Amino acid sequence: MTNENDSILVFEYFTASGEKDKCIISEAEALIFSLVEDLKDYNVDLVINKSYEDVVKEYENVNAILIDEDIISWLEENASGFTKAIFIAAENNNNLYNITKILEENNVKTYTSSAEACLKSSDKYETYEALSNIVPQPRSFRFKIDPKGYWKRAIENLHEKWQAEDPLTPLKLIIKPLVGVDCENIVIIENIEDLTLDLDKIFVPGSRIIVQEYIEGEDISVSLISDGKKAIPISLNKQFVELKGDKGTYMGGKLPYESEYKDEAFEIATKAVEAIEGLKGFVGVDLLINADEKDIYSVYLLEVNSRFTTPYVGLNRIANINIGKTIVELLDGEIDIDDIDIALDGEVEFKKSGDSMVIRSL
Secondary structure (H helix, E strand, O other): OOOOOOOEEEEEHHHHHOOOOHHHHHHHHHHHHHHHHHOOOOOEEEEEEHHHHHHHOOOOOEEEEEEOOOHHHHHHHHHHHOOEEEEEOOOHHHHHHHHHHHHHHOOOEEOOOOHHHHHHHHOHHHHHHHOOOOOOOOOEEEEEOOOOOHHHHHHHHHHHHHHHHOOOOOOOEEEEEOOOOOOOOOEEEOOHHHHHOOHHHOOOOOOEEEEEEOOOEEEEEEEEEEOOOOEEEEEEEEEEEEEEOOEEEEEEEEEOOOOOOHHHHHHHHHHHHHHOOOOOEEEEEEEEEEOOOOOOOOEEEEEEEOOOOOHHHHHHHHEOOOHHHHHHHHHOOOOOHHHOOOOEOOOEEEEEEOOEEEEEEO
16 A cells, blocks of 8 residues: 555554444544544545444545554554554553554654653653653552562562651552553552452453552643653643542543642643653643642652543644644644644533543533
8 A cells, every 4th residue: 555645644543443342432533533633734544444434534635544454453564655644542552652663664754752752651660760850750669460479568568668758647559550541450559458359350460560659639631742852731631530449540631720730730741751752742741739738749740641642632622723733743844842832712521421432611
């Protein structure tokens, strides 16, 4: 397959691969069609599952490439026929890194982060180490789950060490997959005795986890645009995280979000993105506003997402600039990042309801 008109290859992992889970696909559809709308001034080669044949016909600038296989297999056979690409994928199973690597190996220019930056930011502990002494982060340590359960004893020892540093304040822990998205398989340990529970059903032998001190607070994120060297924050976003028992679930968010800690959040997010080489295009940074006013830090960094994140759908509705087009022009050298002047007109909420992601203006 060849790309004769130098158009941009565009796709989203789940809508291209034919995902059937309605909870996943509703968010994925919102993201990919927001991006396609932003790229209306370009010729777009859109790779998408055959089930969307009737939907994509309404886009005059889109050449629909309808497939009935997973996108990674398709790219391995066809990526060499394209020169430019902008896409949406998450860290699950290293999909974000693997896709970027395939495109880079086929000399396809990407308007997204480099494969190396995706690999580093997908791994929560690699991110923690890369940003050590640069921005505030919860204390963290990584473990590999062994079949005999020795990892539980190692976490108990870590808890004992951290608790000894502040014996008057009960220490909670939060356990996450080393590579994961949207609060996937997150477990909160209120008491260290909870480690005796059968957590092996969540963290199977051989998997890797990160253990962090659990800090009470308010979940937020910052959306940024980066040219690979300099980043600019464009929105502070409220995150809705539902805690049920000892587990957390990402439910959506709203933007823009007003907070007295906005400037601090913007500064931390910008420092983080600029500190990891290769982060470019749209980047999301997850943070926490600390509930403990006695702590020396008001805002902590939790994760860096080297990709389009859900707030992009809201920004697509209320930003005074076309974000997708701006990213293409920025990385093509047609504009300078200092010339980007973004303003937001209105408020948007995006929230999971049943099997759907409901997006509404406020």
